[in-house]
Amino acid sequence: MKNFTYYTPTRVIFGRGTQAQTGALVAATGCKKALIHYGSGSVIRTGLLTQIEDSLKAAGVAFVELGGVVPNPRLSKVLEGIELCKREGVDFILAVGGGSVIDSTKAIGYGLHHAGDTWDLFSGRAKPAGCLPLGVVLTIAASGSEMSNSCVITKDEGGVKRGCKSDLGRPVFAVMNPELTMTLPDYQTACGCVDILMHTMERYFTTGTMEITDSIAEGLMRTVLANAKVLRYDPDNYDARAEVMWAGSLSHNGLTGCGSDGDDFATHKLEHELGGMFDVAHGAGLAAVWGSWARYVVDELPLRFERFAVKVMGVEPRASIRETALAGIAEMEDFFRFMGMPTNLRELGVGPTEEQIATLARMCAEGVGGRMGAAKRLDEQDMLSIYRAAL
Ligand code: NZQ
Ligand code: ZN
Secondary structure, eight states, X not given: OOOOOOOOOOEEEESTTXXXXXXXXXXXXXXXXXXXXXXXXXXXXXXXXXXXXXXHHHTTOEXXXXXXXXXXOBHHHHHHHHHHHHHHTOOEEEEEESHHHHHHHHHHHHHTTOSSOTTHHHHTSOOOOOOOOEEEEEOOSSSOTTTOSEXXXXXXGGGEEEEEEOGGGSOSEEEEOGGGGGXXXXXXXXXXXXXXXXXXXXXXXXXXXXXXXXXXXHHXXXXXXXXXXXXXXXXXXXXXXHHHHHHHHHHHSSGXXXXXXXXXXXXXXXXXXXXXXXXXXXXXXXXXXXXXXXXXXXXXXXXXXXXXXXXXXXXXXOSSHHHHHHHHHHHHHHHHHHTTOOSSHHHHTOOOOHHHHHHHHHHHHHHTTTOBOSSSXXXXXXXXXXXXXXX
């Protein structure tokens, strides 16, 4: 096992009705004026925004609002948020929504502490020097951004989607009421379940790890698989919503990577290019490329894929390690189909030309500085092959 640092400063307030505590949580930080940041309208339709406003008023916290964050959140909205915060003297940002809203919130927080071009923080030219304190009221279990150190933004021109990692942007608190996720369309619930699984799978397919980390990871993945299936038929099942929501946070707060040789995250990087070019939902994009990635790298880590097949996917061991490993991959793809998720780009609804595939691979390689992956180091040619296999 490798040395590791595990840092999770986010206070979690979990369960029914917890959104009523939001105002008191903001007030307890000592901040005086909040920006309530939200998406394209679901929080207005569900009445959540009004509840949050009432909670802030009751706690004596002044606020301004900025909605309009879209999935694959845009830099232009981040810049609008930075200007608004400066103008209004905002000292706290409250994200009410999912990963896109939270990431936009983190980017505004970083941008307020960065003198130059905010995109520098995403292109890798600069690192965040600070972040305005932020909190989250979560409405979808998916990205894990409510506890993660990560933030992913898309530049409007050219559709370049890039991430920025820093512990400075970890939320001060995350309010998580599983009931709030019951208004999600089934497609978004399914996208979320895929993303949650992927955050642990990206950490699982590496070499050296710890038994305790493996056991936590396998338990987490089995829990998500089982409860995602429940939600397919019974989307208002509170316990299943709760299991998936908590799994979403634990999957991406670092817990399932402790002691390992390093994250893979190749599937994520391949997906981010698809999100940038075609504006697809993140979880669906991951499902569309994962099988092609897995079959491309399976021979690098046959024992790991075999263990995954048996312990997570419930596959009966086959005649050879390789056969068992491949059966585990096929089983996961069956799960994606069951959830209404794609297993290739055609099913995802995009049909990139050969030129676009070459662009995706080139941009992905550029974005990672040439090579990526822990299961297998992938260069631009490898990325091209995986995109082609996913057609
Ligand atoms: O915008 P509104 O109207 O709120 O609608 C959203 C959006 O259309 C809707 N929604 C959310 N909660 C709802 C709801 N609709 C009804 N009822 C509710 N309770 O769902 C749609 C998707 O929302 P979004 O925030 O985009 O989803 P998600 O949480 O999956 O976030 C995706 C973004 O997070 C990034 C992705 O790349 C993508 O840009 N990620 C961020 C990570 C991080 N910061 O750690 C890690 C992830 O790997 C991921 O890359
Ligand atoms: Zn993800």
